[in-house]
Amino acid sequence: MAIIKVQKGTKDILPQEIESWHNLEAKALELFTNYGYKEIRTPIFEATELFARGVGDTTDIVNKEMYTFEKSDRSITLRPENTAGVVRSFIENGMFRQPMPVKLWYKGPMFRYERPQAGRQRQFHQIGVEMFGIAAPTADAEAILLATEYLKSLGLNDLTVEINSLGCPECREEYKKRIKEVLKPEFDNLCEDCKSRYEKNPLRLLDCKVDSCKAIFERPQIKAVIQSDFICDDCAQHFKTLKEYLDAAGVKYEENKLLVRGLDYYNRTVFEIKSNNLGSQNAVCGGGRYDSLVKNLGGEDTPAVGWAMGMERLNSLLPSIEPKKLDAYIVSNNMPEALKLAQELRSKNISVEFDLSNKKFNKQLEKASKCANYAIFLGEDELKNNYITLKNLSTATQTTTTKEELLNIIKNI
Numbered sequence: 001m002a003i004i005k006v007q008k009g010t011k012d013i014l015p016q017e018i019e020s021w022h023n024l025e026a027k028a029l030e031l032f033t034n035y036g037y038k039e040i041r042t043p044i045f046e047a048t049e050l051f052a053r054g055v056g057d058t059t060d061i062v063n064k065e066m067y068t069f070e071k072s073d074r075s076i077t078l079r080p081e082n083t084a085g086v087v088r089s090f091i092e093n094g095m096f097r098q099p100m101p102v103k104l105w106y107k108g109p110m111f112r113y114e115r116p117q118a119g120r121q122r123q124f125h126q127i128g129v130e131m132f133g134i135a136a137p138t139a140d141a142e143a144i145l146l147a148t149e150y151l152k153s154l155g156l157n158d159l160t161v162e163i164n165s166l167g168c169p170e171c172r173e174e175y176k177k178r179i180k181e182v183l184k185p186e187f188d189n190l191c192e193d194c195k196s197r198y199e200k201n202p203l204r205l206l207d208c209k210v211d212s213c214k215a216i217f218e219r220p221q222i223k224a225v226i227q228s229d230f231i232c233d234d235c236a237q238h239f240k241t242l243k244e245y246l247d248a249a250g251v252k253y254e255e256n257k258l259l260v261r262g263l264d265y266y267n268r269t270v271f272e273i274k275s276n277n278l279g280s281q282n283a284v285c286g287g288g289r290y291d292s293l294v295k296n297l298g299g300e301d302t303p304a305v306g307w308a309m310g311m312e313r314l315n316s317l318l319p320s321i322e323p324k325k326l327d328a329y330i331v332s333n334n335m336p337e338a339l340k341l342a343q344e345l346r347s348k349n350i351s352v353e354f355d356l357s358n359k360k361f362n363k364q365l366e367k368a369s370k371c372a373n374y375a376i377f378l379g380e381d382e383l384k385n386n387y388i389t390l391k392n393l394s395t396a397t398q399t400t401t402t403k404e405e406l407l408n409i410i411k412n413i
């Protein structure tokens with residue numbers, strides 16, 4: 001019978017890889033907690049409308065990439081990102097009544113119907129933070145600092161932080177108009193996606209990955225408009241202060257005027273963190289400020305800033321971590337005694353296994369040397385005379401000891 005395989009664009013995370021995931025999660029829990037963040041777990045599916053209204057119905061994510069299905073006349077979507085879900089929960093649970101800022105973090109699977117390739121899956125995992133209630137650039141700076149500190153804690157130091165300001169909806173209008181004007185003569189040469197972006201959301205043109213479009217945006221006259229300083233005084237001041245804070249915190253960054261991000265909800269600060277070691281899917285982190293999203297989804301007007309990192313991309317930058325060995329393996333043919341000793345050691349938080357199928361002594365020892373740091377021999381003689389033989393499997397030294405001493409020795413591995 002043909003075997004059933006994992007779906008295209010999805011992957012099993014196997015036991016031999018799981019230590020790397022635990023490492024990402026443990027470091028996040030520790031550091032994010034130190035920054036005052038609390039974890040939130042929202043459902044993996046939400047009403048489709050949440051993403052249409054939240055992420056924006058002119059974005060690639062909503063237009064092309066969502067897993068949407070009908071159930072009992074309702075349109076449901078597997079979350080393609082988690083900011084919209086966290087904002088929904090923030091509103092629904094009345095979190096705007098808490099003292100600001102409210103700081104939340106999450107981790108979990110996201111779903112996007114994209115062409116699978118290196119660094120791009122259909123089910124992938126993100127870890128991210130959202131901070132509500134602070135309009136000042138201190139929040140943007142602290143959020144970016146948290147991202148860089150987290151990456152540093154994982155041992156990733158050679159990444160580039162790119163920042164830009166998209167201004168506010170008011171100053172962006174003028175910019176959009178100017179971009180449309182200068183691109184008008186080139187309209188027919190734009191890719192099909194850009195043709196539709198031209199009307200619906202001209203800022204998204206700058207995010208186009210098609211070479212022929214990128215070449216058009218590089219022409220001096222067009223580039224001059226794209227790179228022009230369009231943001232209003234307030235937005236410019238916000239951006240300037242953010243940069244001062246980043247300098248003060250020692251965060252290195254580059255300004256990238258073409259950085260617009262693929263989601264509609266951003267205003268003012270946007271940023272990405274990129275690696276040179278990831279090929280074309282080189283962004284590990286993306287984020288920014290989204291001051292109008294809470295209101296757009298029906299909540300109190302609440303400024304917010306956040307980011308998300310791709311956990312698969314993080315893992316691919318890190319050396320793999322060897323699976324941990326057991327502390328000990330009991331070699332014995334006396335099942336009740338082995339079971340009792342295992343129980344006792346486990347209750348002292350020592351990881352231990354023993355042979356459950358009564359194999360020959362040699363086979364048991366072979367297994368012990370593969371999977372444990374110590375072998376504990378519990379043979380006839382040991383049981384009769386009430387002692388234990390302990391073998392350190394990395395040095396091959398063997399000692400006899402008592403059950404009480406055993407705990408001390410193994411615990412101090």
Ligand code: ATP
Pocket residue numbers: 081112114119120121122124125126261262281282283284285286287308309310311312313
């Ligand atoms: P990209 O430009 O690579 O498509 P994006 O702008 O769509 O990224 P975001 O929505 O900002 O990505 O998501 C934040 C992070 O999540 C990305 O920087 C990336 O590390 C990761 N990510 C996004 N889409 C995928 C995917 N399909 N597979 C694996 N990781 C992904």
Ligand code: MG
Pocket residue numbers: 262
């Ligand atoms: Mg994308």
